[in-house]
Amino acid sequence: MKILAFDTSNKPLAVAVVSDGNVLATLESTEKKTHSVTLLPDIQKVLTESNLVINDIDLIAVAKGPGSYTGVRIAVTVAKTLAFTLKKNLVGVSSLEVLAADGDESKILVPLMDARNDNAFAGVYQMHSGELVNLIEDHHTSMAKLLDLLKKYDSEKLEFINATDNLTDLIKKEYPEAVILNAKDSLPKAGKLAKIAERKPVISDVDSFVPTYLRLTQAEHDWYEKGHKKDGNISYVEEV
Template identity: 40%
Template sequence: MILGIDTSNDTLGVSLWRDQAVVGEFITNLKKNHSIRLLPAIVDLMKTCDITPQDLAKIAVAEGPGSYTGLRIGVTVAKTMAWDLKIPLVGVSSLELMAQNGRFFDGLVVPIMDARRGNVYAGVYEAQGETMVAKKADGHHAFANLLQTLAPLNERVLFIGDAVTAFATEAAEVFGDRAIFAKEALRYPRPAFLGELASEAEGVDAHSFVPKYLKLAEAESKWLEANRDV
């Protein structure tokens, strides 16, 4: 049994996966405090599915990028549970998780998260069978630069994620009718895919696991800039 946890953005997702099947899934897309809601969501889902902590063989967590606070909440809970139960912890890219919603799209799948000031966290994926393969590493990009990088590839592009509405006009200006935008219900990650993606991964020891922010927090960046010559 694999417990999946995603708090990397406004979406809070918890899932249970066993023997290539979804046992249970809980998802909300609310701007509410994940630190208050995550543990009760896990407890309620496991109780509903008649699962105990001792039934878990692995924990999968969305490792980033995303909200700094959200990532810390999900990763802390996942690490604590994995450490206490002495089971492996598997980190899954938050962008790869989101890209699973486009696994039957014929073209490039680009999950995007708003990183403010015209920037996004983004990855570039492509379906090979039912597997999403990364064509460009996840990163922090100026959205305009990302579009210019993708435009010469002359492929249809499916944009997925919470930033679609904010950046759709800009993308359409560059790609025209080659820009496809995921419908609302497909823009947000499903935690059930965490179990699927983690099922073949060995995982790591919880103590050594850290989130993948891909960009320093603004306060950290300012401190490093101010102390560059110290």
């Protein structure tokens, strides 16, 4: 099976083509360019390096969030468009799980995305039999609550992934023995995203697939403030 995988949920951009478990081509970029400008050319680049065209792809795997609202929307929009127009299978994978996949398999893995004001998007994962198991589901939280929640684990077994300088300082105060991977050393790996996607269910309705934000955007907050109902039947993203 040939998989095109990409992640634009954070500042780095990652794209890869994987065939039957083998990475044919991969690209990781931290250039200060907008993902909306670079994603499609980078997809074409990895396809060319793989000696493939887009129609050769069997499955599209995308990091669905959480993360940068704009970044997540770019990746999901491109993934949905390709899947719909080319009639390809589509799988969405947690952006935090993609980060956790690059951690130490012997550790309790805590992937993070800085959500500002001492808050973060975070999950807790552990590797079992070569597969990541979600111990604490992805959520938006204050760092104080997260660090308190992690007291059930031995601090020396914890590995925090993708911590900004501010989050690193907060972690070190509570868990000086924990391993902390700074954001600059935590590039998402699209090849690992593809590997995870092989074990995930295919999205049955591509049209209804939306990013995972884990908190309201300002636009959603304003939308609900105007009296729109949040009844679980229709979301801001679907209506807009």
